[in-house]
Amino acid sequence: MRHLIEIMDLSTEEIEELIATASGIIAHPEEYREVCRYKKLATLFFEPSTRTRLSFEAAMLDLGGSVLGFSEASSSSAAKGESVSDTVAVVSGYADIIAMRHPKEGAPMVAAMHSAVPIINAGDGGHNHPTQTLTDLLTIKQKKGRFDHLTIGLCGDLKFGRTVHSLIAAMSRYEGVRFVLISPEELKVPSYVKGEYIKSRGIPYTQSTSLEDVMPELDILYMTRVQRERFFSEEEYLRLRDSYILTPDKLKNAKEDLCIMHPLPRVNEISTEVDSDPRACYFEQARYGKFIRMALIMKLLEVRK
Amino acid sequence: MKIDSIRNGIVIDHIQAGSGMQIYKMLHMDDLSCSVALLRNVQSRKLGQKDIIKIDAVLDIDLDVLGYFSPNITVNIIRDGKLAEKKHIGLPARITDLLKCKNPRCITTTEQGIHHIFRLADPAARTYRCIYCDAKAE
Incomplete structure (x- = not known):
């Protein structure tokens, strides 16, 4: 039995395999509609999330399976003080696979130690978010056709941004x-x-405080949000929030085939005027999130087309 | 100063001077009923000064963890008054339930009954990280 706790749990070959499955699903979704029939996915979300939870649920439904779970800690037994290990020991008796988001770093690893079914880390605080990284990798592959020989710009909150750390590790x-x-x-x-x-x-890497200066070099620009929940001080958050805002003006010197990515949700770090630029890939990236999660669920449940 | 040699027991040698008491406490030696000698600031050709611990009994204790405290440590097992085994203790790959993670966001701060485990992340820098949250051991 395999779990996915961090992106480096997967070899590059396994990532290629997941991307190949996801690409197959994108091309022929009808061939996958029944592959997880009678299987159940539990989404244990101890912290609110719209995109990740819905994409997991949509993924399982599109594979013909069912979903159950909760979307915030207050509606779970955690509010009564139940430990992560106890919750998972119980839920793994009801579901075939579990996707867990938790505000505490390392909670999915604890879950994996006590679960009878595969655990997918759907985000543990500011630590890991491997399915976002898989989404990013699928987007890069779809848009660039390769992972090698790329200059990747990562912009914004590179300290607390878990998606940034995982993407650096993977790439x-x-x-x-x-x-x-x-x-x-x-x-x-x-x-x-x-x-x-x-x-x-x-x-090779360079560090810069100016987005404009480095823009012409980039094949990929990965924007991130400065997240309020990662700061202990509101004052510090407000000071750094508007550090980098991507506008059409800043894209003047960018490559024609630049791929602009963002894990979403955005606040104001990408101006809405950029949305119509053909280089803006972030909504497509979000859409890919469902397909790669479908491929991952299939792999961990060891089901095939 | 003379400490009697032991017939059957363990000598933990080449402890970095000043770390002996920490190791004594960590291995819960105050709970032992046998004779235990902690020698501090002993002259050493290699280290200048060192600490030594002599235990007058062969005990089943986790010695691997000693490497975390002192890089040059050696453990001598004495049987019938003779050196039966000499172990050089390197950095342990994992340390369990010795250190606590200081990251307030780590699951170990709230989950009960969990083992606190650190992995050796960078042997050159002697850096350990929490297996759950990757925070550096302090």
């Missing part, structure tokens, strides 16, 4: 990749992330 395994890290001083990529995935592998 650091491909040849010819270069990272451009764009953030204010206070929100730079933590040194251990740089050390573990960039420096130790000899991957």
Whole structure:
């Protein structure tokens, strides 16, 4: 039995396999409508989320399975003080697979230690969000046709942005990749992330506080939101929130085939005027989230077309 | 100063000077009924000064964790007054229930009955990280 707790749990071959399955689903969704018939997905969301929970539920429904679960801790037994391990030990008796989001970092790993069924980490605080990274990888593959020899700009909150850390880890395994890290001083990529995935592998990278300066180099621009919930101080949040806002003007010097990505939801870091630009890929990226989750559920449940 | 040699027991040698008491407490040696000697600031050719712990009994204790405290540590097992085994203790790959994660966002701060486990992330820098949240051990 396999779980997915962090993106590095998957080899590059397994990622290719998931992307191939997801691409097959995108091309012929009707062939997958029954593959998870009589299987149940439990979505245990101890922290609110719209996109991730709905995409998991839509994924399971599109595979012919059913879903059950809760969407906030107050409507679960956690409100009565039940531990994660107890909740999961019980729920794994009712469902075939569990997707869990929890505000505490490492909660899905604890769940995996006590579960009789596969656990998918659907986000644990500011730590890991592997299915978002799989979504990002599917988007890159669909848009660029490859993972190697790409210059990837990551912009915004690179300190607390879990999607950024996971994407750096995942992309650091491909040849010819270069990272451009764009953030204010206070929100730079933590040194251990740089050390573990960039420096130790000899991957070229540059750090910049200006988005305009580095724009012409980029093949991919991955924008992120400065998240209120990651700050202990409201004052600090407000000061950094508007650090980088992507506008059509800033895209003047960008490549014609730039791919602009964002894990969503956005607040104001991408102006709505950018939405009509053909290089804006973020809504398509969100759509891909369902397909890659379908592929992942199939893999973990060991079902085939 | 002279401490009698032991017939059957364990000598933990080459402890970095000053770390002996920490190891003594960590291995719960105050609970032992056998003779235990903690020698501090002993002259050492290799280290200048070192601490030594002599235990007058062969106990089944987790010695691997000692490497976390002191990089040059050696453990000598004495049987019938002779050196039966000499172990060089390196950095343990994992440390269980010795350190607590200081990250307030970590699941270990709220989940009861959970083992606190740290993995060796960077041997050169002697860095350990929590297996749950990846926070650095302090």
